[in-house]
Amino acid sequence: MSVGENTESPSSNEDTRRWFLNAMISFFGAVTALGVAYPVGMYLWPRERKVKGGGKRSMKIPLNDIHVGGAKFIRFLNKPTVVLRPSETQVSALSAICTHLGCVVKFKEASGELQCPCHGGRFDSSGKVLGGPPPAPLVSFPVRIDGEYIVVEEA
Ligand code: FES
Known part of the structure; x- marks a missing residue:
């Protein structure tokens, strides 16, 4: 094996990339879901307004x-x-x-x-x-x- 040669197999690289993309999609999906769920939740169950x-x-x-x-x-x-x-x-x-x-x-x-x-x-x-x-x-x-x-x- 020569210096600088990629030691990982092509399928291992592809698995890593796939895992990373799935993780990103899951992360942004969760952020989007929270962004929608929070205002809907605040509308349906408003917080009691507290006075000092x-x-x-x-x-x-x-x-x-x-x-x-x-x-x-x-x-x-x-x-x-x-x-x-x-x-x-x-x-x-x-x-x-x-x-x-x-x-x-x-x-x-x-x-x-x-x-x-x-x-x-x-x-x-x-x-x-x-x-x-x-x-x-x-x-x-x-x-x-x-x-x-x-x-x-x-x-
Ligand atoms: S609005 Fe009619 S008496 Fe006041």
């Missing part, structure tokens, strides 16, 4: 932002929400979406009412229907005064 601290979502508003008898419109849980302060120690947080056909209500400070511009629905500061076509009170959120802040929480 594991609690419910909440929002803090400086107490001084709302004078007694006033209200402030915010976006809470990505929806229009109104926080009212009918008295020094009383606050309420309501969805600002009218329960009739979904218009956003307006606050009328003179009467302390929330009024719907679409069909004249009226609500008090706790969300109760005072008049008009709305079939149900405004959705309310748990809310409290915590020191210098009003804290609105997810229901």
Whole structure:
């Protein structure tokens, strides 16, 4: 046998090449399958959204932002929400979406009412229907005064 001569038989080279190709096909097949299975799995069994601290979502508003008898419109849980302060120690947080056909209500400070511009629905500061076509009170959120802040929480 001379120096530099290939000592492996042709069939051994071919087996190695075949094994390598099969391994590559298996590897890329598995990566592709995972690439498809992961998004499908996340769609079918979505992960529970965790909030820092594991609690419910909440929002803090400086107490001084709302004078007694006033209200402030915010976006809470990505929806229009109104926080009212009918008295020094009383606050309420309501969805600002009218329960009739979904218009956003307006606050009328003179009467302390929330009024719907679409069909004249009226609500008090706790969300109760005072008049008009709305079939149900405004959705309310748990809310409290915590020191210098009003804290609105997810229901
Ligand atoms: S949408 Fe509010 S009263 Fe009709």
